Amino acid sequence: MGIVKASRLVHEYIRRDEEGNVESIQTALDGLDFDVKAGDFIAVLGHNGSGKSTLAKHINALLLPSGGTLWVDGKDTSDSGNVSAVRRQAGMVFQNPDNQIIGSVVEEDVGFGPENLGIPSEEIWIRVEESLKSVGMLRYRSHSPNRLSGGQKQRVAIAGILSMEPKCIVLDEPTAMLDPSGRQEVLEAVHALNRQKGITVLWITHYMEEVVHADVVYVMDQGRIVMQGKPREIFSRVEELREHRLDVPQITLLAHELNQAGLAVGEGTLTREELKDALVRLYGSRA
């Protein structure tokens, strides 16, 4: 069993009227099965309403399954005795950086998690320093979060999770409210954590560009995982991705169109350099 494992995971949002009768049922997760290997960088892609945020909240036991089972680090999240252990192992970063920072000073916010866990003060200081260092925010430790940029705030939020020393971090569209440079900054910080500390990452997004360097990509649509594989495999199925209302990165799209037009540059091209090399291979001798 991997660090996060789901078996026939179902979640239904049930809307009731004033008398408590069921008005409507909306199935957000519809029988998910997956198994995340510890240390992997998993990207979860899906357009709005595909159920990816609901999934994120399950991994942190903020929502409990309506059916099926989810294990985090071998613990069943629906068992109320496991909630605190699950939240310790699976940290969560949300979309809006302002709404998840509790402290008025960066370091106090990073210390909030360990305080809740009952860690002794001396140890909290060590953890705070280390967490801030690993996201490159140590310089701002005594600043007010209000004066930071979006990307910096989001890195503080990540440090706030790191200080609880989780095995796994779930990021629910962490870049949706950031500008392109902030987006890059957060993505790089999380990749570094994944590489250097071996923390499992579940990166939830609808920006295709962000999943290029992931180990595994899950594509979600209507509460199901409809595609699963390495980024290159996923991106080579351009038509299928479009069916699930996802935009393919421009480079991949260009390579796809070239292939369609009869130039064998190879499907699933992810970066500019790759496409350039492929073109040079084809035409380089003549140029």
Add this chain to the structure above:
Amino acid sequence: MIRDITIGQYYPADSVIHRLDPRVKLMGALLYMVSLFLFQGLAGLLLITVFLAACIGLSKVPLSYMVRGLRAIVALLVFTSVFHLFLTPGEHVLFRFGIVSITMEGVANAVFMLFRLIYLIVGTSIMTLATTPNALTDGLEKALRPLEKIRVPVHAIAMMMSIALRFIPILIEEVDLIMKAQMARGADFENGSLIKRVKNMIPLLVPLFVSAFRRADDLAMAMEARCYVGGAGRTKMKPLRYAKRDYVAYLILAAYLAGVIALRAV
């Protein structure tokens, strides 16, 4: 105008005042307020002025930061001093016009009241400018801990306060944003009668509340995700411990208050 409120705006600096235990600063602010309403005569005012100036100097917070808070209460200042000026009965009449009269006592009262209010705002803003809101609520929490015995949820109150303080600047920014958005759609916040202006606030307040509730929901979830389950079993990153300087500060405060009281008799 809303931007001028300085309460809850921490000014980071490294000063003696910043390093004092928040309980000392809370007590200090309380005693300072008491002294403002106790003092009589010029000598008392002078002592308070010296004390205030010393605190400002020690805090290393630019004076302009504290004075900014005053702009929000200019109307109140004018109002109270005018009232005191005209409505204080006294023997030494300086000026009389019909039923309106200004007396020597009225002038003195107005001046003292003006000083009181200005000093009150400036003095208490030192506390909030030189203490992180978290330290402040920690101080309150610890100072009020005995109330837990009579089932006052001290921790919950302190947590609510610190969150409120954290979100004040964010909500102020949001008010600005919504105001601009509504003005771009033709809303008018500045003209018309008072009733009309109050009515015009509705398109400002509704979106503000909606967004505040959304933020509260998000924040509650983020706190839960970080294993927050209330005060029980929590440790502190910065536990409050009195240092030598804190005891010294208490002594100075006691001496100051005694001084103000002694000068009353003069």
